[in-house]
Amino acid sequence: MARKPQRIIEAALIEGIGPIMARDLLAMPEDRWGLLRDRITDRRHGKDGLVARCMACEGEVYIRTARLGGTSRPLFAHYSGSDPDCPWHHGRNAMPDDVRAAQYQGRQESTFHRLMCEQIAELVALDERHIRHTIAEYLPPTENAHGRYPDIYVEWEGYGAFAIEFQLSGTFQTEISARCKHYEYEGIPLLWILFGMDTSADVQQSFRDVIRRHRGNAFVLDPSAVAASKEQKTLVLTCYLRNDEGFDAPKLVRFDELTIPRSKLPFHEDRIATPLLAEIEGRRRPWFEALADWDHFGSLCDLERPQSLLVAAAFSIVATANGKERNYASGHPNIRAMLNTYLHSGTLSPYTNLLTKLIANTSMADLLATKVGDHLRRHSADHQKDEQSSAEWRLLRHLLPEALDPVIRDELKYLDALPGWAIAKDASPVQLSRQHAESQLI
Numbered sequence: 208m209a210r211k212p213q214r215i216i217e218a219a220l221i222e223g224i225g226p227i228m229a230r231d232l233l234a235m236p237e238d239r240w241g242l243l244r245d246r247i248t249d250r251r252h253g254k255d256g257l258v259a260r261c262m263a264c265e266g267e268v269y270i271r272t273a274r275l276g277g278t279s280r281p282l283f284a285h286y287s288g289s290d291p292d293c294p295w296h297h298g299r300n301a302m303p304d305d306v307r308a309a310q311y312q313g314r315q316e317s318t319f320h321r322l323m324c325e326q327i328a329e330l331v332a333l334d335e336r337h338i339r340h341t342i343a344e345y346l347p348p349t350e351n352a353h354g355r356y357p358d359i360y361v362e363w364e365g366y367g368a369f370a371i372e373f374q375l376s377g378t379f380q381t382e383i384s385a386r387c388k389h390y391e392y393e394g395i396p397l398l399w400i401l402f403g404m405d406t407s408a409d410v411q412q413s414f415r416d417v418i419r420r421h422r423g424n425a426f427v428l429d430p431s432a433v434a435a436s437k438e439q440k441t442l443v444l445t446c447y448l449r450n451d452e453g454f455d456a457p458k459l460v461r462f463d464e465l466t467i468p469r470s471k472l473p474f475h476e477d478r479i480a481t482p483l484l485a486e487i488e489g490r491r492r493p494w495f496e497a498l499a500d501w502d503h504f505g506s507l508c509d510l511e512r513p514q515s516l517l518v519a520a521a522f523s524i525v526a527t528a529n530g531k532e533r534n535y536a537s538g539h540p541n542i543r544a545m546l547n548t549y550l551h552s553g554t555l556s557p558y559t560n561l562l563t564k565l566i567a568n569t570s571m572a573d574l575l576a577t578k579v580g581d582h583l584r585r586h587s588a589d590h591q592k593d594e595q596s597s598a599e600w601r602l603l604r605h606l607l608p609e610a611l612d613p614v615i616r617d618e619l620k621y622l623d624a625l626p627g628w629a630i631a632k633d634a635s636p637v638q639l640s641r642q643h644a645e646s647q648l649i
C-alpha cells in the first residue's frame with residue numbers, strides 16, 4: 208500500500224510565547240527548538256513547561272525530529288489520539304527515533320550497565336566526604352508522588368546528595384524528561400553519563416537531548432576519567448563541550464566543581480546561554496558605536512530619520528535600564544524628556560506599541576506608570592507599525608531580542624540567563640494605577 212503523504216502542522220500556538228510557524232521552527236538554531244521540545248515534553252508529563260497547540264484543531268502538539276539530509280529537523284506533530292479531522296493530521300505517531308528506542312528498551316539492564324554502575328560506585332566512595340551510596344535502589348520521594356530507582360545515588364558530607372543515570376543510546380525523550388524533572392523537583396543534582404557516544408560521528412537525537420539539558424556538555428566515563436578519579440580520590444569525568452561543528456577536545460572535570468543551575472543538571476561551561484548572549488552583544492556593538500557618534504539629525508546606519516530616532520530612543524531605554532543612563536536621541540537631560548518630546552511631536556507615534564512593549568520588558572517598566580506612559584497612550588497613532596510587517600520592528604527585535612523576541616526572551620528566562628536590564632522590575636504600578644483608575648470610575 209502506498210504511504211499517504213504526511214501533512215505538516217503549519218503553525219502551533221505556544222502558551223506564553225505566541226504562534227510559531229513550521230518554517231520559523233525550521234529556521235531556529237537547534238538549541239532554540241530543542242529547548243522548546245524539552246519543555247513541551249516536560250509539561251505533557253505534568254511538570255512545569257510549555258503547552259503547544261495546533262493552530263488548526265487546538266489539539267496539543269509536540270516537536271518531533273526527522274532526519275533530513277543528515278541532520279535532525281524539527282516538526283510539530285500531534286500527540287496520538289488527536290483529532291483525525293484536523294486538516295494537518297498526519298495519521299501516525301511512531302517516529303524513527305521512537306522505533307529505535309523501543310529496540311533498546313529490553314537491553315537496559317545489561318551486564319555492561321551493571322559493571323558501569325559498580326565502577327562509579329567505587330569511584331564516589333574514594334572521596335573522603337562519602338557517606339553512602341546505592342545502586343539501582345528505590346529512592347523514596349520528598350516532593351514527587353512517586354520515588355525512582357536512580358542508577359547511582361550518592362550522599363557526600365558537605366556536598367549533599369546527587370544522582371547519576373546512564374544514558375543508553377535511544378532512550379525515549381519522555382523518559383529523559385521524566386527523570387530530569389523528578390530530580391529537579393527533589394532538589395537533587397542529576398548527572399547523565401553517556402554510553403558509547405561517538406563524538407566523531409553525527410550524535411543521535413536522544414544523546415543530543417541529554418547534552419542540551421546539560422547546556423551543551425556531554426559527560427563520559429572513559430579510562431582517563433577512571434584514572435583521574437582514582438588519583439584525585441573523587442569523581443572525575445570526561446567532558447565534551449559542544450561547539451558549532453561538533454565538540455571541543457575532551458577535558459577532565461571534577462564533579463564537585465560543576466555548576467548546578469536551577470534545573471539541577473550540572474555543567475562545566477554553559478554552551479547555550481553564554482554563546483547566545485555573546486552573539487547578541489555582537490549584533491548590537493556596531494549600533495552602539497554608531498550611536499555614540501550620532502548627532503541626532505543625520506541618518507543612522509542608512510536609516511531614514513524617524514527610524515534613526517526610533518533606534519536611538521530604543522537603545523537609550525536599554526542603556527538606561529542597564530544602569531548607564533544615555534540619551535542617544537536628543538539633547539534632553541534624560542530619556543523621559545526625550546520620549547515625551549518625540550511622542551508629543553508625533554515622530555514616535557507609529558511606534559507606541561513597540562516602545563510600550565520594549566519598556567514593559569525592561570527594568571524601566573515603571574516608566575509606563577509615569578507621564579511617559581500617559582504620552583504613549585495619548586500620542587499613539589491609529590496605524591501602528593506591527594511585528595509582522597514593519598522592518599523597524601524586525602530590526603529592533605533582532606537587536607534587542609532579550610526584550611522583543613518572545614522565543615529568545617522565554618529561553619533566556621528558562622536558562623536563568625535573562626540580563627538584569629531585561630527583567631521587568633515589578634511592573635505592578637501600571638496595573639495598580641489602572642485598577643485604581645477603574646475603582647475611581649466605579
Ligand SMILES: [Zn+2]
Nearest residue numbers: 261263264293
Ligand atoms: Zn491539528
